[in-house]
Amino acid sequence: MARVLIIAEHDGTSLNPSTAKCVACATHIDGAEIEVAVLAESPAEIAAAAATLDSVNRVLSVENPANSNAPAAVLAPQIIALAEGYDYVFGPSSTFGKDLMPRVAALLGVNQISDIMSVAGSHTFKRPVYAGNAVVTVEAPTGHPVVATVRIASYQAVGAGNSAPVEAREVAAELPDHTRIVELQSGQSDRPDLQTAATVVAGGRALGSTEGFDLIYQLADKLGAGIGASRAAVDAGYVANDTQIGQTGKIIAPELYIAIGISGAIQHVTGIKDAGTIVAINKDEEAPIFEVADIGIVGDLFSVVPEFLDAL
Amino acid sequence: MEKILVGLKRVVDYNVRVRVKSDGSGVETDGVKMSINPFDEIALEEALQIKERGEANEVIVVSVGTGDAQQQLRTGLAMGADRAILVECAESIDPLTCARALLEVTNRESADLVLLGKQAIDDDNSQTAQMMAALWGRPQATFASKVETNGDSMRVTREVDAGMEIVDVDLPAVVSVDLRLNEPRYVKLPDIMKAKKKPLDQIPLADLSLPDSPAIADTVFEPPAARQKGIMVDNAAGLVGALKEKGLL
Numbered sequence: 172m173a174r175v176l177i178i179a180e181h182d183g184t185s186l187n188p189s190t191a192k193c194v195a196c197a198t199h200i201d202g203a204e205i206e207v208a209v210l211a212e213s214p215a216e217i218a219a220a221a222a223t224l225d226s227v228n229r230v231l232s233v234e235n236p237a238n239s240n241a242p243a244a245v246l247a248p249q250i251i252a253l254a255e256g257y258d259y260v261f262g263p264s265s266t267f268g269k270d271l272m273p274r275v276a277a278l279l280g281v282n283q284i285s286d287i288m289s290v291a292g293s294h295t296f297k298r299p300v301y302a303g304n305a306v307v308t309v310e311a312p313t314g315h316p317v318v319a320t321v322r323i324a325s326y327q328a329v330g331a332g333n334s335a336p337v338e339a340r341e342v343a344a345e346l347p348d349h350t351r352i353v354e355l356q357s358g359q360s361d362r363p364d365l366q367t368a369a370t371v372v373a374g375g376r377a378l379g380s381t382e383g384f385d386l387i388y389q390l391a392d393k394l395g396a397g398i399g400a401s402r403a404a405v406d407a408g409y410v411a412n413d414t415q416i417g418q419t420g421k422i423i424a425p426e427l428y429i430a431i432g433i434s435g436a437i438q439h440v441t442g443i444k445d446a447g448t449i450v451a452i453n454k455d456e457e458a459p460i461f462e463v464a465d466i467g468i469v470g471d472l473f474s475v476v477p478e479f480l481d482a483l
Numbered sequence: 484m485e486k487i488l489v490g491l492k493r494v495v496d497y498n499v500r501v502r503v504k505s506d507g508s509g510v511e512t513d514g515v516k517m518s519i520n521p522f523d524e525i526a527l528e529e530a531l532q533i534k535e536r537g538e539a540n541e542v543i544v545v546s547v548g549t550g551d552a553q554q555q556l557r558t559g560l561a562m563g564a565d566r567a568i569l570v571e572c573a574e575s576i577d578p579l580t581c582a583r584a585l586l587e588v589t590n591r592e593s594a595d596l597v598l599l600g601k602q603a604i605d606d607d608n609s610q611t612a613q614m615m616a617a618l619w620g621r622p623q624a625t626f627a628s629k630v631e632t633n634g635d636s637m638r639v640t641r642e643v644d645a646g647m648e649i650v651d652v653d654l655p656a657v658v659s660v661d662l663r664l665n666e667p668r669y670v671k672l673p674d675i676m677k678a679k680k681k682p683l684d685q686i687p688l689a690d691l692s693l694p695d696s697p698a699i700a701d702t703v704f705e706p707p708a709a710r711q712k713g714i715m716v717d718n719a720a721g722l723v724g725a726l727k728e729k730g731l732l
Binding site for chain 1: 578623
């Protein structure tokens, strides 16, 4: 038996889909007994959602006012207390998990495996390095808990037809007050979330301006798509930082990805490799984006995209 | 504050197209340009700006790596760091050991703030800052896109998936920096000459008497799976047709 503890990601009210993808990863470990920990101010609804996830054996619910919008420094000591006796502790490779899990690993005295893309054995995993230019097989030492983040774009969420038991847990841990979250300024819109959208429309430097980016919004609205961007477009200030896709931005796996005026630097491509279908519209036929595109059009985006909008 | 410590990692340059060795033992590094990890360069720039505003007195750059990393430390000195420390080891080390080494140096120097890159662009791990903060029992503010000092605390704007998170941390603290915090300055020739005279101390890793950490072994490197060759269409109508064929419209 391999006991796996997955740290649920949530926003205080609902469970993030990244958790169901961590569960999917854990099912590839032989003999996995999967439990999900929900640490929140009022965890009941989030825990209930986690309990519906297929392959989950049990949900641990930790209710504490200190867990309202808690920083990693507050969550980590509680997770250490919970993790006693588990062979694996997993979190998503979202900014939540990337922030939290190395803190957990260090307190457990182990290194962390970042961005698991596949499970090759009980202690053997594959992960991308060098902006996805290489995939390395890594071997974690036995006799220590395996702490890891799961590359969520590599996994399909498990189904939600389960009804696992939910157990309330009291955790005795000293919680620091040296880190205080003031507020979250979310660039929230009515558009689908970039990381979970089935379709993503992304623009690059060739859009030329914030106004030029309107074309991306129009197409996204018509397709019900999330909005993404290349680093160049974000650097140029056409669009918000949280739309950046790639090695240092978001790694996504939509069913359909439409890259408009994006040249396709390796650092960008690593963020879209797992997309179902990649469409590229670019006036430079030599642009590297065409090497990974399933459907390509060489042409001026300012004429192709309006035509595409009309044809939809 | 008195001292800011900045970590610099020597990595394969951002512009190099990295290739996996044919025997799968690693990636080609022979004759490849090496540089300061770009995120670490941003961390150093921020430290220098804090010092230039009169909010800190000394900026120390530290690398945990092989002797070659002296080149990157010299570049850091040329950018404006006051002195450098190389914790020297035979080959690349795991993030936990690196965090322990940085913490040991931080304690010896009584640094008030540690600025690190949010990830190294070689192993893409994104662990060291968080691990160091954990071992230190101090705050971490990762993925920073804005940093303001405020007496004994700092206000950091963090780039998170949902937008921007603003967090206050008491000092001492560890901050890991994101791309858009600043634009690192260019090094000028006279600064390179001046940097040669600045102190660069070398400490063998073994002298720090760190505990052994269970390392994760890299066994085989392989190139990423290639995507199937796609098709080219002539116009928007062709695109609509191709998407309909795939059932995507």
